[in-house]
Amino acid sequence: MKVKKELWFGFSLMAIILATVVIFMPWSNFVDGHLSRADLGYLGLLMLALIVVAIMLGFPTAFTLMGMGVFFGWLSYRSVNPDLAVQQILDLMVQRAYSVMSNDVLIAIPLFVFMGYLVERANLIEKLFKSLHLSLARVPGALAVATIVTCAIFATATGIVGAVVTLMGLLALPAMLRAGYNIKLAAGAITAGGCLGILIPPSVLLIVYGATAGVSVVKLYAGAFFPGIMLAGLYVGYVIIVAKWKPHLAPPLAASERIVPLPPLSQTLSSRSPNALAGLFGGLSVPSLPKRQVATQLFVSLLPAISIIALLLLMYAGATAPIAAVDTTGLVQSGGSLAADSDKPAEASGLQEPPKEEGGLQEPPKEGADLKEPPVEPGQSASAATVSPPAAAASVQAVTAPAVPAPAERVPAPTWYWIVFGLGMAGLLLVNWLMSWQRLEIFKMLLASFFPLAVMIIAVLGSIVFGLATPTEAAAVGAFGGLLLAGAYRYIAAKQAKSGNAVVKTMVDLGGIIKESSFLTAKTSAMVCWLFVGSSIFSAAFALLGGQEIIERWVLSLGLTTLQFMLLSQFIIFILGWPLEWTEIIVIFMPIFIPLLPKFGVDPLFFGLLVALNLQTAFLSPPVAMAAFYLKGVSPKHVTLNQIFAGMMPFMGIQVLALLLLYIWPQIGMWLPNLLYK
Amino acid sequence: MQKLLLTIDKISTFVGQAFSWLIVSLTLMISWEVFSRYVLDHPHSWAFDVMIMMYGTLFMMAGAYTLSKAGHVRGDVLYGFFEPRTQAIIDLILYVLFFMPGVFALTYAGYYYAAESWAINEHSTITAEGPPIYPFKTMLPLAGAFLLVQGIVEIIRCAICIKQGSWPTRIEDVEEVDVDKLKEMVHVKDDDIAKLDQFVVQQGSTK
Numbered sequence: 070m071k072v073k074k075e076l077w078f079g080f081s082l083m084a085i086i087l088a089t090v091v092i093f094m095p096w097s098n099f100v101d102g103h104l105s106r107a108d109l110g111y112l113g114l115l116m117l118a119l120i121v122v123a124i125m126l127g128f129p130t131a132f133t134l135m136g137m138g139v140f141f142g143w144l145s146y147r148s149v150n151p152d153l154a155v156q157q158i159l160d161l162m163v164q165r166a167y168s169v170m171s172n173d174v175l176i177a178i179p180l181f182v183f184m185g186y187l188v189e190r191a192n193l194i195e196k197l198f199k200s201l202h203l204s205l206a207r208v209p210g211a212l213a214v215a216t217i218v219t220c221a222i223f224a225t226a227t228g229i230v231g232a233v234v235t236l237m238g239l240l241a242l243p244a245m246l247r248a249g250y251n252i253k254l255a256a257g258a259i260t261a262g263g264c265l266g267i268l269i270p271p272s273v274l275l276i277v278y279g280a281t282a283g284v285s286v287v288k289l290y291a292g293a294f295f296p297g298i299m300l301a302g303l304y305v306g307y308v309i310i311v312a313k314w315k316p317h318l319a320p321p322l323a324a325s326e327r328i329v330p331l332p333p334l335s336q337t338l339s340s341r342s343p344n345a346l347a348g349l350f351g352g353l354s355v356p357s358l359p360k361r362q363v364a365t366q367l368f369v370s371l372l373p374a375i376s377i378i379a380l381l382l383l384m385y386a387g388a389t390a391p392i393a394a395v396d397t398t399g400l401v402q403s404g405g406s407l408a409a410d411s412d413k414p415a416e417a418s419g420l421q422e423p424p425k426e427e428g429g430l431q432e433p434p435k436e437g438a439d440l441k442e443p444p445v446e447p448g449q450s451a452s453a454a455t456v457s458p459p460a461a462a463a464s465v466q467a468v469t470a471p472a473v474p475a476p477a478e479r480v481p482a483p484t485w486y487w488i489v490f491g492l493g494m495a496g497l498l499l500v501n502w503l504m505s506w507q508r509l510e511i512f513k514m515l516l517a518s519f520f521p522l523a524v525m526i527i528a529v530l531g532s533i534v535f536g537l538a539t540p541t542e543a544a545a546v547g548a549f550g551g552l553l554l555a556g557a558y559r560y561i562a563a564k565q566a567k568s569g570n571a572v573v574k575t576m577v578d579l580g581g582i583i584k585e586s587s588f589l590t591a592k593t594s595a596m597v598c599w600l601f602v603g604s605s606i607f608s609a610a611f612a613l614l615g616g617q618e619i620i621e622r623w624v625l626s627l628g629l630t631t632l633q634f635m636l637l638s639q640f641i642i643f644i645l646g647w648p649l650e651w652t653e654i655i656v657i658f659m660p661i662f663i664p665l666l667p668k669f670g671v672d673p674l675f676f677g678l679l680v681a682l683n684l685q686t687a688f689l690s691p692p693v694a695m696a697a698f699y700l701k702g703v704s705p706k707h708v709t710l711n712q713i714f715a716g717m718m719p720f721m722g723i724q725v726l727a728l729l730l731l732y733i734w735p736q737i738g739m740w741l742p743n744l745l746y747k
Numbered sequence: 748m749q750k751l752l753l754t755i756d757k758i759s760t761f762v763g764q765a766f767s768w769l770i771v772s773l774t775l776m777i778s779w780e781v782f783s784r785y786v787l788d789h790p791h792s793w794a795f796d797v798m799i800m801m802y803g804t805l806f807m808m809a810g811a812y813t814l815s816k817a818g819h820v821r822g823d824v825l826y827g828f829f830e831p832r833t834q835a836i837i838d839l840i841l842y843v844l845f846f847m848p849g850v851f852a853l854t855y856a857g858y859y860y861a862a863e864s865w866a867i868n869e870h871s872t873i874t875a876e877g878p879p880i881y882p883f884k885t886m887l888p889l890a891g892a893f894l895l896v897q898g899i900v901e902i903i904r905c906a907i908c909i910k911q912g913s914w915p916t917r918i919e920d921v922e923e924v925d926v927d928k929l930k931e932m933v934h935v936k937d938d939d940i941a942k943l944d945q946f947v948v949q950q951g952s953t954k
Contacts, residue, residue: 079825127826127834128841129819136845139852159856166853166887167860170803173795179805180777183770195933231924239935246946538781541798545777552774583771585921591767592818593923595809600820603849648824702926705944 082648083122090118109145113616116141120607120657121648130653131596134603138162142610165605169598173541174280179594180544181271185227186586187551188525189236191558193518194223198240200514202322210312210319212248213258214305216241220262221301225269226522226551230688234263234696238703251318252708254311257716260696261304261723264688267651268681269297270530271544274651277597278677281604281659285674291534291742292678299737300682300727307723331506344504369516370509377497381490385482521557525550534745555582597652604656617664624665631669635732638662638676639683646687654684678738682731686724689717748903749915755900756815756918759893763812769805773798792874800883807890811897816920835908842902850898854891861885 116137123133139158146154169175202215216237224233237259245255267274270290279286312319349367504512529547532538538546556579563574611617629637645654659680666673688696697713704713731737777798784790813819826834863869864881871877907915930936 076825076828079828123841123845124822125824126837126841127821127823127829128838128845129814129821131819132846132849133841135849135853136847137849139849159852159859162852163856163860163887166857167884170807170883170887171799173799176798176802179770179802180774183774190932192932229923232929235924235926235929236933239930239933239940243935243939243943246943249946252947252950542777542781545774546781548770548774549778587767587770588764588921589923590770591763591805591809592813592816594770594806595763595813596818596820598806599810599813602853606849648822650820650822652820653822699924703930703940705940705947707944707947 079125079648083125086118086122090115109148109613110615110619112141112144113611113614114619116607116611116614117616117661124653125648131599131603134600134607134657138603138606138608138610142606142613145610145613161609162606165609166602169601169605172280172601174276174286175598175601177276177286177540177544178273178597179590180541180548181228181273181276182593183586183590184529184544184548184551185229186589187548187555187582188223188226188522189229189232190582190586191551191555192562193522193554193558194219194236195240196514196518197223197522198237198244200511200518202244204511204515206322208309209316209321210254210308211322212241212245212250213254213308213312213319216245216255216258217262217265217301217304217308220259221265221269221297222519222522222526224263224266225271225297225526226266228266228272230263230266230696231699233266234260234699235703237263238700242700242704246705248322249317249320252712253716254308254318255716256697256700256704256708256713257718257720258304258308260689260694260700260713260717261720262301263696263699264685265297265301265304267685267688268293268300270294271526271533271540271547272681273597274655274681274684275677276540277601277652277655278659278680280601281655282663282673282677284677286540287533287536288674288742288746289677289681290530290540291745292674292738293681294530294534294741296678296682296727296731296738299730300685300724303723303727304720307719331510344502348506366509369513370504372516373500373504373512374497377493377500381493384486384489517561521554525554534741536745552579552583555579600652600656604660607657608660611660617661620661621665621668625668629669631671634665634669635671635679638665639679639728642680642683643686643690646684647690651684651687654687655680672739674742675735675739679728679731682724682728686721686728689721689724748907752900752903752915753918755896759811759815759897760918760920762893763809763815766805766808767812769801773801773805776801792876793878796871796873796878796880800878800880803883804886807886808893810890811893814894814897814901816917831908831913835905835914839902839905839909842898842905846898846901847895850891850894854888854895857884857887857891861888 120133120137123137124130139162142161143154143158146157150157198215198219201219202212205211205215205218208214219241220233220237223236224230227233241259242255245258246252266272270293272293275289275293276286278284279289308319312321349363349370525547528550529543532546533540533543556575559578559582560571560575563571563578566574624634642654642658645658649657662676663673666676688694694714694717697710697717700713701708701710776794780791780794780798826837829837861881861884864884869880869884871880904915
């Protein structure tokens, strides 16, 4: 029986842990009652072993930690002064609990969680997936690629693995199966994509790590951005290669699947010209057509052009503005010294690498800088999707719009600006030339699903990373944005349903959404934060007992090199990911690893990125991979769990590869934080 | 007995849900504060203190609520494989061993911690004219007390389960992944999923 095997394995693991502890414990000293410093340390290790066993037994971890922390802390105090021990441990405990209650890092957790629930309930994933898979239709393995991209965006905004995997299992899995995709590939794409939200900021994992390790969350976000993109890129790359190499696993979409139905107006106009722009211009002068509709369509199709021009104008303003006159008052207040410093390095590298660095020089709204970087990539990589460059531009435009033109004394525009200008103009022409009626429809769909979410994420992340807002503030504004987004989408849905008053229906809907989301937020934050209460008491007791010293001495006595230490620690975390959840691993074990880092000259920030990437694999490693079970819950009954696991394996391999890449080239993660905060 | 348990569940749930609305006010307050600071150039000195208090109260008071919905994270490696009776025995032992002493100590210590704060009329020291902080500290023993009561309920549940061999029911609540709701949201019906099976079977047969 399978169940029995699992139990036996678990119990034997527990038995091994306990046996090791029992054998190595210096019992004779305990019996004597003379507890030396070293004995207490061993007691600390005993506590650590016991906690692993207790967690494996399945009792709520927060309270296991709390209870054990109190007991062992009391033992430790008692060995010094038995009379004061009770009072001391109570004081310690309440101080620790209060420090979690008033923690200004953890406060961002409920807000991000709230934002996630709201976005999830905005009900835009269906549109998002559809528009993405239509716009990516020509890419090999289009559906799987669209799945991963949808997951990446949606998971980033919500951060709820279970919901994302379930939703994609409902939407993407049927689509892929119908298109003849291999089950394993489809399952792998969904589960792997759904877990991306763990890594890509704004993720709760990074906040928890930041709070535990005392690393700035802002830096972690800046650092995790590119590794996250890289991982998503590797997934996409893998799918494309598989689709090219073995087309029977991921057959291209049938032509009938790609066609987007045109609205009647476009149909009439399309007979006049194959190009949407030309057709619409022509349509303006045709009296028989409704002028307002044509004008609206024209405006929409001109959006990419408008945003490119607006962007170029803004950049001109930024590039020619006297550097000294840059108005950083707002930035200095919030971002401290970094705002002033960030100009210089950005400018220097901007000269060498024109298209990427425009942001560094750009004027007042510093958001502009971050906005430009992400869009550059989709624009270049997704050449098949011609809508991407304008798309990227549009998202930039939306946020940079309120920029004020620079004051007097302009400097002549540097050469790189003209290169960018040329590229921009070429892009503009290309986009308008390629804008067929079909593409216009796809663009409109993207406009309604992809861009609002992308703009929101980029605005939240950008304002954090560029020091405009603290993570807390950005999270709150993001949650507010999620509220608006949910309201807007519900309003559109209510309008389309045409049942009663749309405004009233939206308000009722929205009320329900807010209620559900806040209840869920309360439960999720209580779960995470009570775990913190427990673990802070626990780690205080561990430190009191001196268990840390023993571990430190032991690790140092091994004489590991930095590489060996890193391999060992990542391996341990990887193994721990099997029985434990990421929250438990971080709050219990990071306090043990972090003090060792300086001894090996490892940056805790870099370590955090590796840990975040590593813990991703925990979600995909059988037999406790949550993602697989969520997918199994909504897939047809002949899809077996083993098929899903088999599908996840290559993606797990990619994660390990990504971990290696990040280790070999730390710049992938460290480049952005170093650029911004050094 | 079951009625009493459910009543206490309801109280915990009511308290937790009532305080969970703080997340809405927290969101609105910080959003307004950001607007006020950057656009109106009028920051409020008390904003940070109030933010922290809302957050702390929110999660502390939701502790019992979360417990009543079995929402606290637990290691699910072996637990799920146990028989309900085994689960209940383990839980019962660990509730008495870890939960009760821990939470009781927290409540007890929190009571004196808050009482001291009331006695000295403590105000926040983050800004010069900080708001009073004793109501916030009162949340600590209060949340502990609710948790303690809920913990007793859970212990009784374990006892009932050991006797009956199955877990007594709980009140339903919103769930993070509510498959039926999600299905409705994206307009997928069970039939559609069942129909898909043919593709799966087809693929299996070609191999």
